[in-house]
Amino acid sequence: MKAYDLSKLNILVLEKHVLVRKLLTDVFSEFGVATVFSTPDPREAFRYFQDHEVDIVLCDWTPDLDGMAFVRQIRQGLDTPNPYVPLVVVTANTELRHVCFARDNGMTEFLAKPVSAKTIYARLCSVIENPRPFIRVGDFFGPDRRRRASNNFNHAERRRAV
Numbered sequence: 001m002k003a004y005d006l007s008k009l010n011i012l013v014l015e016k017h018v019l020v021r022k023l024l025t026d027v028f029s030e031f032g033v034a035t036v037f038s039t040p041d042p043r044e045a046f047r048y049f050q051d052h053e054v055d056i057v058l059c060d061w062t063p064d065l066d067g068m069a070f071v072r073q074i075r076q077g078l079d080t081p082n083p084y085v086p087l088v089v090v091t092a093n094t095e096l097r098h099v100c101f102a103r104d105n106g107m108t109e110f111l112a113k114p115v116s117a118k119t120i121y122a123r124l125c126s127v128i129e130n131p132r133p134f135i136r137v138g139d140f141f142g143p144d145r146r147r148r149a150s151n152n153f154n155h156a157e158r159r160r161a162v
Contacts, residue, residue, distance in 0.1 A: 001125050006033045012054045013038035014045040015090070016065040020113070024058060024090075027117045031124075042070045049074065050081055056127060058111075061091040061102065068105045075106035075141050083141065084134055086127040090115060106142025108132070 011033055015021045021038040028036045037048050042065070049057070057074065061067030067089060075083050089102045092113040099110050109123045132143040 001121060002129070004125070004128060006031045006124070009033045009055045010035040010053060011037070012045060012049055012052075012057045014040070014042060014065070014067065014070055015058070015060040016040045016062050017060075020060070020090075020115075023115070024120070027120055030117065031121065040065070042066070042073075045070065046073060049085075050079065054082070054085055056086045056088065056124070058088045058090050059107075061089055061093055061098075067091065068102065071102070071105045071107055076139075088123050088127070103145050104140065106140070108143050 006028075009028075011028055013021060013024050013036060015024060015038060018040070021040070025036050025038055035052075037045075037052070039045050039048070048054070059067040059070050071087055071089065074080050074085060074087060077083075086108040087106065088109045088111055089107045090111045090113060091098070091102075093102075094112045102110055109126055111119060111123050134142060135144050
């Protein structure tokens with residue numbers, strides 16, 4: 001993996017579990033990230049998001065924390081300051097249906113718990129190295145869900161990047 005200067009990043013972490021919040025904060029500190037704001041409260045996280053220029057959001061998704069509602073609020077809310085911010089869903093919900101559901105709600109990347117410093121850095125690198133165009137189709141707004149280009153689709157309703 002490439003080495004990046006992450007010292008100017010402002011990262012928002014919405015995470016229910018205090019130990020995971022501490023782990024993420026410590027890992028980002030070791031990476032040299034300048035600012036990490038972490039909270040278990042989606043309302044507080046969104047207020048921070050509205051008041052600060054956030055570069056990357058990491059969002060938990062558990063039965064007690066509806067991370068997908070938070071993702072939709074950032075992507076589609078009328079009061080969102082940056083619907084294009086990279087959103088990494090960090091969760092133990094790792095079944096394919098969960099990954100697809102998170103993708104269909106507008107996540108940028110998915111990170112399965114338990115996490116390590118290496119997997120966290122890999123997702124940051126992916127966000128930096130592989131930016132995807134955003135699309136709006138029906139009630140979906142987010143990064144293009146297709147990971148590879150295909151020349152086999154010539155339908156009249158082919159999605160366009162925004």
